[in-house]
Amino acid sequence: MEYTELKSYSFYSFLRGAGSPRSLIEEAIKLGLSGLALVDRGGVYGLPKAFHAVQELAGATNFKLLSGSEIPLLGAGKLSLSLIAPTRTAYGAMCRLLTLSHEGVPKGEGGLSMDRLVSCLQTIPGADQIFLFPEWQEEWFFSRSAQGAVLDSLQSLFDLRNPKWIPLTRFRDGFDREREEFALQARDRFGVPCVATQGVLFPSSESQILQDTLSSIREGAPLSEMGLKLSRNAGRVLKSPREMQDLFAEHPEMISETMRIRDAATFSLSELRYRYPSEWIPKPHTAQSYLEELCKKGVKERYRGNPGDSVLRQLQHELRLISELRFADYFLTVHDIVEFARSRKILCQGRGSAANSVVCYVLGITAIDPVRMNLLFERFLSAERGEPPDIDVDFEHERREEVIQYLYQKYGRDRAAMVSAVVTYRPRSALRDVAKAFSLPVGTLSARKVEKELLLSDGVSEARSSKILEVVEALEGFPRHLSIHSGGFTLSSEPVDTIVPIEPATMEGRTIIQWDKYDLDILGLLKIDVLALGMLSAIRKNLDAVGLQLHEVPVEDPATYAMMCRADTIGVFQIESRAQMSMLPRLRPRTFYDLVVEVALVRPGPIVGNMVHPYLKRRRGLERVELPDPRLVPILGRTYGVPIFQEQVMKMAVTLAGFTPGEADQLRRAIGAWRSKGSMDEIGEKLRVGLKKEGIPDSFAAVIFEQIKGFSEYGFPESHAASFALLTYVSAYLKCHHPAAFLCALLNSQPMGFYSPHTLVDDAKRHGVKVLPVSIADSDWDCTLNFKKEVRLGLRYIKGLKEEAARKMLLERKNRSFSGFHDFVTRTDFDLRSLRALAMSGAFEVMGLSSRDALFRVLSLHEGLFRTVQAQGELFPGVSLPGLNAAELVVQDYDSLGLSVRGHPMTYLRENLLQNPKFRARARTTTFEVKRMRNGAYVVLPGLSVVLQRPPTAKGTAFATLEDEQGVLDLILHRDVFVRNKDVIREEAFFWVKGVLQRDGDATQVVVKAIEPIFSDFDIPIAPGAHARRY
């Protein structure tokens, strides 16, 4: 006896279903069902994952997945209609229907009224093929009159031409007889067959408690008050054909009906294909021919006439592959977006595996010449893999919105939609919700507190807290709601909602599709990533200030590389982190390729795969580079025989083991799985056999094998490293030659990067940049650069100042500058709080009013009448407050601006310490002197902690950066030292550091032995967390 379950809900019916699509499929196959229909409420969220599970698990059995969904009917009490799409057109119509049910409705309350549903089913093309299963809730069974009303309301639904069935479920809860009577009554009245279903909510009966907890979270009431809203028994669970046969002993035809429906539904998700929009391609051309023409034009531009035959050969090879896989319109769409950005002067750059393709370089999508860097095209696109290409393009983070609106406006909201990302339960968020469901007084406690105090308090019995933790563990990975993927966009020639329903996102003005990026990969659909990068906007502002173009930046400038070797790279893209700054003096980059290696080397992968030290030793010539096989020289030569990039591994497989480029890419993907599974699958065997066949000595083959096994997933793609290295080089060049413009651009694109503004300002001042304080006469909203290359702080840094009031003031200043305090007060419409913020930031010093006097004046203005009565004169002239000394000025700056242009707080703290005889001896040492000391010297010095970092791979040791007026110094705190001084580091900003200096060439670090806080009345109002970046 065979059976197909026609109504099962996965956990993508948010907060209703308690099983993942995969677990449902697994259980169904284990029980021997011959098919399963996934009908999630309000959408098709779980279909791709179920489809993937069926592909993996079904194997030999003829198990079939039916695609469906459930639409709640509004206004008709507890009625809902579940649909199953038998054909591709029916599936398109269902998606259209689902999109309509979500339109203009707040998230989570999608639904259609009865007559709107009926009209849609009649009008949408192909909608009449959809299988309909009207579903009603239990209460109808208890009053005869209500049953009549239900049948009447369904009358209009049963008049439709769609194939219809009446679902009958048996829950063995004592009301099965009434349900059956009602179903048979409906069957006789409408002449529509009945079919057996189980309304599955969870794969196995153990997850009943999970489902109860989810309904409690959904209803917002603790479990003890849910009463009958909870499921009465574990009836809604997957049942084997034998059990279903016993349940429906008197109606075997209902079971066979399910098999008939299964055979009638032929649609499978694999039929989903869509083409990229190409109607804007000029008429005579097809997508491919237009692409080739653009490439020809591009080659002339990029290579200035003499591309060389290797470039042409590679270009032809790529174009042939693109036309074979028919991805031409995808490349054209990306090209069109990049062209739009160029026309609007928005800096953008492709990254990731796209940098391997000459076509992308030629079309201007990426900025790296793959042939010159001899990158591997198969890493981006290969015939065997068959997956669509995935091009990520970074845009300036402040102007990305323009690009997105352009896409919506050009392709229309129905053809362009953003990819969704499923927000799932993390242990933290799960714990709070589950504790609330178990009626613990959670209130506003943070999850950590709930765990520490509530669970262990005596009010909660041991058994209950262990049950709570058990549920929390099971709940992890359950979806809570849909949110927007950071930049994923999907475009299609016909409306997207014939492939996947579209629903509004929480962020207003954005629409998302119901699938996330993994679903798109499973189904082989195309996606473009429109991402935001802070550094791009900084570089663009910098280039505009300097009057340069990106490609006009001189290449291989020795001064820039010298600066990098000194590790003087605060603010430079990618190489400003503490780990990078300690690596730079050892690696001493001299060419662009060294920079590419530097960007790729300081990553968890290479550190774990212990490739860093051999590379450095060989680069300094301390270790001999021996390559057993001459063919390895072109591959590993440039990295001294140490494989760092994934492309190198693939090339080794191609040349040594006779792999085709496509197989090499499959090898790269499989290696990642090896480590997790720990076992070698058939691609790994092929590699071992290939190596042996090529005559590689076993010892070296084993070494290669280990190195490949060790790092593939961690290894950084060379193309990605190259495109980042380009930005690194440009930002380093600008910092070296135009430090003032560099600082100004960085300050205007905050928050970004590794350091806080005050560190950037101090570092720039050490490079001779003059930074002028905020002033109402000269400052604009952003920081500005005056003709003498001095940076004027912008009004944006004043805490508590409103932007539109400031902009109005700037306009007012244009037509006539302000003569005095009262002239300023009367002509601008700042409120009292903004005026106070302006006064405290010292913006009035240009008028001869110290921040103290200005504030004193502002305080005398009374709300409302200060513009008229008070304006003419000070009520009590002659009151003069003592001026602020230098230290208090700095404190004041930090209080109102978060940074100070007058000087580093350490200068004043040091003066204060020098007066105290106890500290006089050790207060004098500065970071500059420490860097001069010999290796192993014992060091004591005061300083301000700027950065604290505890990377998980460092097994407990923490890295910090100490800053004073002369520079920065790296600190290493081993696990015991860190644990001993954890609260000092967290609470205090300034402290004494005692430790041993460690020198390796130019790179110096202090291994900290002890830390003591500095107690002085000189307290800078920097909250320790505020100025230091915690990672």
Next chain:
Amino acid sequence: MKNRVPLEALKSLLQEQAPVRARRDLGVLPGSEPPHPLRAGQIIEVLGEGRWGWCMRLLRERESSRAAWLSLDQALLFPMALAQEGIALSRILFLERVPALQGLDVLLPVLRSRLFEVVMMDQGLLPRMRQDAQIRKVQLTAEEAGAAVLVLSQFPTNSYGVQVRVETGPGREFRLEKVKGGTGE
């Protein structure tokens, strides 16, 4: 000079409530052929397996009045079943674990409160047949309070008034036959 009584305390003590009109006729015993009237002051002994079902039916028919249920140990009537029969649960006062010896001390105040038309109790609570005077007292109090007392018992004790045996027929309707006319006739 012992026990001198202060005058105003005496006056307020003697003040009694005004007498209330007593109800005489309380309707008919359900399922009795010919219909047997239920009058105030009657003590009816209910026997047979279907006595609980019969009591519930009596309660359902007397929708507007209140009833009290005195039981030796845990209340045997299942409130959910009563609710499903459509009986308003707030109309029934349950008294559980009434000590056997104090049966009378509890029954009399309940009757005297004139709140209940029907009082149902276990047989164990009423004193054995020898104390006729006490039975007589219960009948008088019940009559004065306009209430009837139903005693559910396993075995007939033929010491009180009307005795009724309730048998549950195959179709679950009740067959009620009078066993013996009691003294309360």
Next chain:
Amino acid sequence: MIVESHENRVERKASVARVDADAQGSRQEWWCVDLGQATPVNRDHFDLFTESLFRFTPDLVQGRNRVFLEMSRTRNLFNLHTLASRIGVLAGRYGFDSSVIRFGVGKTIPAAWVQTRWRNRELSVLPMDAYFDFIDPLNFFEPDRARRERLSVFRTLGMKTIQSLFDVPKEAWLVRFGEEFDAFLEHLEHGEKICWNRFVSKTPLVEKTRWNAEEYVIDAEGLIFRIKPLLDRLCERLYSLHVSIRKIELTLKLDRPVPDRKITLGFTFPQTSRVLLLKLLREKLSREMERNPLSDPVVEVEMAVLETGKREVTSTRFSFSEKDEQAELEEERWLELISFLGLKLKNREDVFQAETTEHLLPEKSWKRVLLSTPDPALRLDRVSGLFPKRPVRLLSEAKTLRRMGGYLKLEEGLFKICAISEPEHLSGYEWDVDAGGAFDRTYYRVKVEDRDGGCQEWWVYKDEHLGKLKLHGVY
């Protein structure tokens, strides 16, 4: 609106201060007791605690989580140390953490509080935070954003200590901060002139009466006549306080030096009517005397109300129509009956009315409820319709059954199975760990026939966990 300029306001105050000080001639001395709790503590406990401080001084001012005692007159009875230890004990009794309590002494209430918090009163040493301590010593206002901004303004202007405020002429501050600074000045300089509202204590509800032993009051009836006037006075005062009695304690002092007899009397519903109280008292006393009669004559009786309750609105209803009259009488009798039965039966829970709940387990599908009026508006029961037919009788202990072919074996004997209904499967409540955790039962309605042909219908369930058959109810 006459705007009194600042000068003469200061002048007026100074003059008043001079007159007052001379007239009183006494110097005020305030002791501050701060509970050291950030969040507001339990209101009643705090009131009772404050009330208990009456034994030290009649003059109390109550703030939030702190109390100020005006000790100038009783200064010589206690020193700070003994006062501190005694208050610690009192606080402990009312559930406050006595280790956290802080004390301070000051000429005025603000000075006392500043002393408590900052341990000294030197203006030149007090940081700027003390500014708000002077303004709001009773801690009625939550520290908010305006306060934090004011402190950062002071820091900008370089004001480090309270004394530095006075380097600038007062008028400049008054113009800028208006009445806030004015309040600060007043509290700082003329603290004792401000009339803080004193704590009004609730008079204890205790009545006592004595008589000489010759009257030989030995039995309940005699006592009742003596108690009656006490009860009347108590009810009078309760009526004015608009409260009703929930618990009364009688202390009988005997002629011989024997420990007093304490009789407590608790009511299910708070009582107000004098007649009913007397009846219940008589009942309780007579039973008490029966159980252990008095050995010696009583010479003194003290009646104290331990617990009071909200006065029931119904009892003050003015009944005009006959029906209202009837309803009020019925209610009066209902309250009386319930209170009486509560005393009669072993524990009060045995008198109850039932209400259905939504719990799946039959034994938990109803709960005990006691309504204060005989028949409130009929509440339509919506829960019972959601369950299949339930048996009339539910056994308090489910009896185990053993199935033998077509028969079911019970202690009483074999029963032949005539028919079995379709199952009702109830499972779940795995989360209800403390109350027995998960259950998994499948109920059946089974028609059975005993040896002599009598047919019954049972409600049987199979416990899936243990695999046993149980008889749970009879239809």
